[in-house]
Amino acid sequence: MKVKKVFSNLITLSLILLLILMVYIVVSSKLAGGEPQAFGYQFKTVLSGSMEPGIKTGSIIVVKPVDENTKYEKDDIITFKVDEKNLVTHRIVEVVKNANGVMYRTKGDNNKSEDMELVLSQNVVAKYVGINIPYLGYLTDYAKSQNGSALLLILPGLLLIGYSIVSIWRTISQIEKATNNKVEKSA
Numbered sequence: 001m002k003v004k005k006v007f008s009n010l011i012t013l014s015l016i017l018l019l020i021l022m023v024y025i026v027v028s029s030k031l032a033g034g035e036p037q038a039f040g041y042q043f044k045t046v047l048s049g050s051m052e053p054g055i056k057t058g059s060i061i062v063v064k065p066v067d068e069n070t071k072y073e074k075d076d077i078i079t080f081k082v083d084e085k086n087l088v089t090h091r092i093v094e095v096v097k098n099a100n101g102v103m104y105r106t107k108g109d110n111n112k113s114e115d116m117e118l119v120l121s122q123n124v125v126a127k128y129v130g131i132n133i134p135y136l137g138y139l140t141d142y143a144k145s146q147n148g149s150a151l152l153l154i155l156p157g158l159l160l161i162g163y164s165i166v167s168i169w170r171t172i173s174q175i176e177k178a179t180n181n182k183v184e185k186s187a
Helices: 002-031 136-144 146-186
Strands: 041-045 060-065 077-081 087-098 101-107 124-133
Touching: 002 146, 041 124, 041 136, 060 136, 077 101, 136 146
Parallel strands: none
Antiparallel strands: 041 060, 060 124, 077 087, 077 124, 087 101
């Protein structure tokens, strides 16, 4: 009986933690302009296969936001702005220093050629820290949608309510069974 109680408590705790995690992901994603973040790191979704096989399409990557004075080296993987709306994560293949300052020649690991334009240091927004979670980006992209946000907040709550109803029903059944056994013994 104790094992069942411990197992029951673990399930309840897991569902509560899942609900809290989903609320955190949805809220932080909305506050950060679409990308969740925690402890000074951001989580970006990879939308292309340019960095495969190391970083798969649909992966979540962990990046550390940087300022424009940060210096990078060859082989660093950086996330940079290509225009106002789009970010790209590629590897630095060459650091170019000239009268205009420092720029970076980049290339996707899976691309045959280097990127056509040099990346200005002020366009670099983050540095990849080497952590990626394959395919989780598909879920976070869905979570950013209106339907996805609603589902990811409601589903854990419904699971918790459903599990609570089942637990209450089992407890009532056990009490009724114990009461019936006492009545039968006294008769």
